Amino acid sequence: MTAHSGGRLALTRWLVGHTRRLVPLLIVSIVARVGGQLLGVALLVVAASTAARAATGEQVAVPPLVLWLVAIALTKALLRYLEHYTGHWVAFTALQRLRALLFARLVPQAPAATSGRAGSELTQRATRDIDRVEVFFAHTLPPAVSAVAVPAVALVWLAVVVDPALAGVLTPFVAATLVVPLVAGSATWRAARRVAAARGALASRIGDDIQGTREILALGARSSRLRGLDEADRELAGARSGAGVTQAVRGGAAVLLQSCALIALVATATGAGLSAVTVAVGLAVAVGLWAPARGIDDFTTGLDAAFAAAERVRDVIEARPVVTDPPAPGPEPSDAGVELQDVTLRYPGAAAPAVDAVSVAFRPRDWSYVVGVSGSGKSTLATLLLRGRDPDAGVVRLGGAELRLLRLDDLRARVAVVSQRPTLLSGTIADNLRLAAPGADDAELRQSLAAAGLDDWVDGLPQGIDTPTRERGASVSGGQLQRLALARALVARPEVLVLDEALSQLDATTAGLVRERLRTHRPGLTVVEITHRADLVPDDASVLVLDRGRAVASGRAGDLRASEGPFTRLEARNEQG
Template sequence: MTTRRDLARWLVRHTRPLLWPLGVATAARILGDLLNVAVLLVAAGGLAEAMSGDAVALRPLAFTLIALSLTKAGLRYIEHYAGHWVAFAALQRLRELLFRSLIPQAPAATTGKASAELTARATEDIDRIEVFFAHTIPPVAASIAVPGVALSWFAAAVAPLPALLIAGPLTLALLLPFAAAPRTAAASRDELAARGEVSVHVADDAQGLREILAFDARGLRDDERRRREARVRRARLRTGRLLAARETAERLLWGAALLLVVAFAGDAQTTITAIALLAGLWLGGAGTDDFATGLDAALAACDRVRRVVDAPPAVPDSGTSDLPGEGPLTVRLDDVSFTYPGNGVQALKHVDLRIEAGGWLRLAGVSGSGKSTVAALLLRAHDVDGGRVLLDGVPVKNVPLAVLRRAVAVVEQRPVLFPGTVADNLRLARPDAADAELHEALHTAALDGAALPDGLRTPVGERGSTLSGGQLQRLALARALVARPRVLVLDESLSALDEATAHTVRARLAAMPRRPTVLEITHRVDLIPDDAPVAVIDRGTVVEQGTTSTLRNANGPFTRLSARL
C-alpha cells in the first residue's frame, strides 16, 4: 500500500523545479510565527511592569507592537504569495502530467464510465492537492522550529521550568496528527472514492438526460444518487469523528499546559510571560491540526491522481513498421480471441475476417455480440489474447500507434464534438485542411446545402447540442473523412439517419475516388443491400458470412437476426 511518505515524494519528484519559492514561504512563516510570539511577550512584559507598579513607557511599547505587527503582516503576505505561486504552478504541472499520461492509455482508459471519473480526478482531486504545497511544508517547518526557538529562549532568558511545563504537552500535541494519520488517511480515501462515484453518476445523468426523460427513469436515477450520497455522508461522518477526537485531545493538551503553567510557573510576572508564550505558540499555529486535516484529503486525492498517471499504457507503443503504400488497406483478423481486462468472459473467440483493400464489409449482430470490440482492436485500444490483427499483412502491434491511428478512423454512434464552429470540429482531424476539402467531406456526408445554413461557420454547441442526432453523426463522419483514413470503421454511426439520407451517405461514400476500406458495424440488417458482403457475429464468434441475398435465404443466424426487427 502506498504510504503518505511515498505520496509526498511522488509529488515532490514531479514538481521539484517549481518548489524553490517554498523556501521563501517557509522562512516567512517561521519568522512570522516568531513575531507573533514576540508581540504577545512584549505586551505581557508591559502588563507585568504595570502590575509591579513600575512606570510603563507606552509610546515605545506601542511603536514596538506596531512595528512587530506590520512586519508580521508583510511576512504573512510573502508566505501566502510564494506558497500559492508554487501551489498553482504545481497544479498546472500535475494536470499537464495527467493528460500526457492519458494519451498512451487512450482510448481504453478514457471511454465509457471511466471518463466521468477521470474528469473528477483532473479537476476536484488536483485542486485538493493545493493544500500540500500552500498549507503543509511551511506550517510543518514552523511547528517544529518556532516552539524550539521560543522555548529555548524562554528557558535561557526567563525561567527553565515553565518552558519544560509547556514542552511536554506541546510535544504530544505535535505528535497527535501523525499518530492518527493511518486512520484519518483511510477515512479521507473512502470519502473521496464515494465522492467520485457521485461525480460519475451525475455525469452519466447529464449525458443520458434524453433517455432518462424518455423512459421516465428520474425516480430510479434519483434513488441511486441518494444511495451514493448517503455513502459520502457516512464516510464524511467517519472522517469528522476522527478529526473531532483528535482536535479534542489536542485542546485538552493545550489546556493541561495552561494549568501546569498557572500552577507551577512561579511568581506572577513569570506566569504572565509564560501564558503569553503559550498563547503565541497556540495562536501562531504551532499545533499541527489545521494542516494535518487538509493534508489527509490532499494526499488521498494525490493517490487517486497517481494511480492514473502511473498506470501502464493499455498497449505498448513499441512498433517500428510502417504501413505499405498509400490508399486503402486490406484488413484481416486471423483467429483473434480477446477478453477485456478484469472480465472473465471472452469478448471474441477465434474470429476470422477479411476485407480486401477498398472493400466494404457489414458486420452484423445484436448488442453485446462483440461488434464494437472488433473496431477497438483495429484501432489497437487493446492487444489481442490470441491470433493477429493485420493491415496489408502487417500486424497492428508492429505499427507505431500514431501511424496506426492516422490510418484507421472510427466513427461512433455517439461522437464527441466540441464548442466552436463546424470548421473547428472538422479541422481537429487535420488542422491544415483547406476549406475545399472540408466542403468535400461535408458533401460526402450529405451535410451540405440547407443542412448547414451558415456552412463552415455554423456554430456547434457543447457536445453538439445545437445539432440533431443525424447531423451530429454526419459531422463526425465528415471529420473522419478529412483525416484521409485508409480504413474507415462505421460503428452504428448512421443509426440516427432516416433511410433515404443513410442511403445517400452510403452511395456517396461508395463513389469516392479513393475510398477507404470500410467496416460498417450495424444491427439494422434490413438496410443492407442484397449484394453486400456480410459477416454475422454472435457472442464473440463469427457464425455466418456471405452476401446479404444468400444469407437471407439460408435460414441461419442472419435470417433470425432479420426476424428480430
C-alpha cells in the same frame, strides 16, 4: 510504521516525484512561514512585556515602541504574502501538471481505460480530486516544518533569555500538541478514504441519473433511482460524520493541552516568585505558539483528504496500460488494406470471447461491410482496428504491418473510427471538426462537411461553422451528430475509416446520399462499415457476417443472397423488424 502511514509516505514520494522542480519555491514558502510566525511571537512578547512594565509603573518610551511594532507587523505581513504567493504558485502549478499527466495517460487508452467507469466518476478524479491535492502542496509542508521549528526557536530563546523553568513547563505541552494529530493519524486517514470513496460513488450515481433521465422516466424507475441516491447520500453523510467526530476529539484535546499549559505556567511563575514582566513574556510565548503548534492539527484532516484524493488520481495514472507503444516500431504499412488472422479477444470477466478466431481481409480502397445482430462482436472488431485493445490471440495487420508494431499516434492518424453515439465538445462546429487536425483551414472543414452531406445545413446556420455546440451534441439531432462526427474524422484525412453503426440515425435515403458523397469526395479511402442492416448492403460489396463472435459467412453480398445462410437470415430479420 502502520500500513496507512506507509501508504501516505508512498503517496508523498509519488506526488513529490512528479513535481520535483517546484521544491525550491516550496522552500521559500517554508522559510517565509517560519520567519513570519516567529515575528508573530515577537509581536506578542513586545506588546505583553511593555504592558507589564507600564502596569508596574515603569516608564515606557512610546515612539520607539510604535516603530518597533509597525516594523515587525509590516515585515510579518510581507513574509505572509510571500508564503502564500509561493505556496499557492507551487500548488496550482502542481495541480496543472497532475491534470496533464492524468489525461496524457488516460486519453490514449480510451476506450479500454474508460470502459466500465462512469464518466462523471472519472470527471470527479480529474477535477475535484486533483483540486483537493492542493492541500498537500500549499498547506502541508510549510505548516509541518513551522510547527516544529517555531516552537523550538521560541522555547530555546525563552530558556536562555527569560527563564529556563518557564520553557521547561511549556515544552511537554507543546510537544503533546504536536503528537496528538500524529497519534490520531490512522483514524483520520481511514475516515478520509471512506469519505473520498463515498463522494466518488455519489458523483457516479448522480452522473448516471442525469445522463439517463429519459430512460429512468420512460421505464418508471424514478422511485428506485431516488432511493439509491438517498442511500449513496446517507453513506457520504455517515462517512463525513465519522471524520467530523475524529477531528472534533483531536481539536478538543489540543485546546485542553493549551489551556493546561497556561495554568501550569502561571502556577510555576507564582511559586518561583517571578516578576510580572517575566510572567507576561512567558504567557505571550505560550499564546504565540498556539497557531504554529496547531499547524499540524489544522492541516491533518485536509491532508488526509488530499491523500485519499491523490490515491484515486494515482490509481488512474499508474494503472497498467491496456495497449502500449512498441519498444522499436516496425515497418510502415504498404497500403490501407486491413487483415485479421485468427483473432480472438475475451473481455475481462466475460464467459465467452467477444471475437473468436476471426479471419478476414478488407481490401485497400474498397468499401467493405461487417454485419451481425447486436452483441455479435462487430464493435469489438472496430476496437481492435484502432488498438483500443490487443487481441488475446491472432494478429491484426494494416498494409501488412502488425498493429502492435506501429506507434499508437501513427496508427490512429491512419485509422479513424466513427461510433454510433459520438460526442461533441463544448465550443463551435469548427472547434469540433479541428479536434484531430488543429491546423485544418476552413476550406478543409467545408470539404469534409460536404462529404458528410452537411454543407447545406451548415450554410443555413446564422454563424456557419462558428455556430456554438453543446456538450454531447445536445444542440443537434442524432443524424446531424453522426454526420458531424463523420466530418470530424474526415478532416484528419485517415487512410482507413471504420463506421461503427455511424449512419444508424439516418433514414435510408440520407444514408445512401452520405455514402455516395463519401465515395465521390474520398475515392481512395478504405471503408469498413459495421451495421446490423444486411438488407442495405449492395450486391457488389464484400461482407463479413458475425454471430456470437465468430465469422459465419463472408464473400460478396450478391453471392450470399443467392444462397440460404446466415446473411439471408439476417436480412429476413431486418425486414421483419
